[in-house]
Amino acid sequence: MCGATSDKMALVNSFKHLHWSILVFVGLTACLWLGSSALAQTPPPTSPPAETPPAKAAVEKAAMAPPPKSVGSVSSRFLSVLEASGSTGLVQIAVSLFGGVFAVSCFLKLQRKNVAPAGLSERAHQLWKEKNFAALEALKDEQPSTLARAVSFIAKHRHQSVADISAAVGDRVSCEIANFNQLAYPLGVIATLQPLLGLLGMIMGMINAFALVALAGSLGNPAQLAGGISEALATTALGIAFAIPFLAGYHYFRSRTNTYGVIITEEVNNMLSDWLMGTHED
DSSP, X not given: OOGGGHHXXXXXXXXXXXXXXXXXXXHHHHHHHHHHHHHHHSOOOOOOOOOOHHHHHHHHHHHHSOOOOOOOXXXXXXXXXHXXXXXXXXXXXXXHHHHHHHHHHHHHXXXXXXXXXXXXXXXXXXXXXXXXXXXXXXXXXXXXXXXXXXXXXXXXXXXXXXXXXXXXXXXXXXXXXXXXXXXXXXXXXXXXXXXXHHHHHHHHHHHHHHHHHHHHGGGOOHHHHHHHHHHHHHHHHHHHHHHHHXXXXXXXXXXXXXXXXXXXXXXXXXXXXXXXXXXXXX
């Protein structure tokens, strides 16, 4: 149990899950709207028109046209891909900006000073040797962090049995580490959604490309199909490009949180063994 805060933490987590459920619902609704709008704009295939001399001339002119120049720099190539991605690319950019806010927030909150400040353990040991228990209990306000709250809890309940203190403080630390792990959850969701959005955009682009070819009939230019496929693949490229940093950030923050968890566990175990294991005078 997480002590007196267990019910409060459960309520907060339930609101978090409701919040993400709403976001997922809005995202799915947007995807369905994009798909339906694309299908509605796709013209039905018709029989090929009769070939006329002007049409033949236009086809011959298009076939003799020089191929488009290749884009030189990486930035200009990325801009061309972004331009070709269409409305799906705009959705992907919006989702990435939304995830960037969470990434910055996670970076700011997951600092060592908020979890296990440097030098706090040494100060706590010195205060315990001086039997300054009031100062130990005040550490949670002076240096708000997971380790400071654990130290204050141990000092406040020092008259209880070691087993009870160890179980209670261990559960409190576990709850806070779990909350830090939840900070990286949005990054994992966005890293999963981006390739799916890219796949959706690719399918929509392929539908439009083959519809144009079907309309052109025997006068169809292969360049039309190639251009449509290129535009369709642009959303897939964007999805993968956006997903890679978010996936890397997700695993980075999870690894960082687990490292802090190990540090806090070692510090708390050392305090319990040095302060409460055996005879001590109050």
